[in-house]
Amino acid sequence: MQIFLGILIFLGIFSIMEFMAWFTHKYVMHGFLWKLHxxxxxxxxxxxxxxxxxxxxxxxxxxxxxxYLWSYENVWYCLPIALGILAYGIAYFTVHDIFIHQRFKIFRNANNWYAKGVRRAHKMHHKHIGKEDGECFGMLVVPFKYFKK
Known part of the structure; x- marks a missing residue:
C-alpha cells in the first residue's frame, strides 16, 4: 500500500510542479524578480x-x-516528493534548456506535432522581451492553439 501511495504522491507532485512552473514564471519571474529573469x-x-x-x-x-528528511529523519513520504520535484526538474531542463533553447545541440531534428507546438508557444512567449505582456504557460501543458498541423 505504501508503494502505491508513494507512486500517487510522485505523480501528484510532478503534476503540481507544472502549476508551480507557470505560477513562478508569471508572478515571480515576470514579477518582483524580473531582474534575474x-x-x-x-x-x-x-x-x-x-x-x-x-x-x-x-x-x-x-x-x-x-x-534529507527521508534519509535521516525517516519521513517516508518525502522520498516520492523529492523524486517528483527532481523528475520535473529533469523534464523541464530537457524540454526548455536542451530542446527549445538548444543549450546543448541535441534534439534539433524533432519535428512531431508536440515538438512543433512547444517550440511555437515558447517562441510567442519570447516575442515579448519586456516584463509585461508575455503569455505564460507551463512546460508540458501549453495552450492547444499552438498545436497546428
Whole structure:
C-alpha cells in the first residue's frame, strides 16, 4: 500500500510542479524578480550561464531537503516528493534548456506535432522581451492553439 501511495504522491507532485512552473514564471519571474529573469528574454552578456539559471536553486533546495528528511529523519513520504520535484526538474531542463533553447545541440531534428507546438508557444512567449505582456504557460501543458498541423 505504501508503494502505491508513494507512486500517487510522485505523480501528484510532478503534476503540481507544472502549476508551480507557470505560477513562478508569471508572478515571480515576470514579477518582483524580473531582474534575474530578464536576461533570459534579452541576452545582455556573452556567458553560457544566465542570471535566470538561479531559479532552479530554490526547487533543488526543496528537493534536497525532502531527500534529507527521508534519509535521516525517516519521513517516508518525502522520498516520492523529492523524486517528483527532481523528475520535473529533469523534464523541464530537457524540454526548455536542451530542446527549445538548444543549450546543448541535441534534439534539433524533432519535428512531431508536440515538438512543433512547444517550440511555437515558447517562441510567442519570447516575442515579448519586456516584463509585461508575455503569455505564460507551463512546460508540458501549453495552450492547444499552438498545436497546428
Amino acid at each position: 530578464a536576461d533570459h528574454h534579452h541576452k545582455d552578456h556573452k556567458s553560457w550561464f544566465e542570471r535566470n539559471d538561479a531559479f532552479f536553486i530554490f526547487y533543488a533546495i526543496v528537493s534536497m531537503t525532502c531527500f
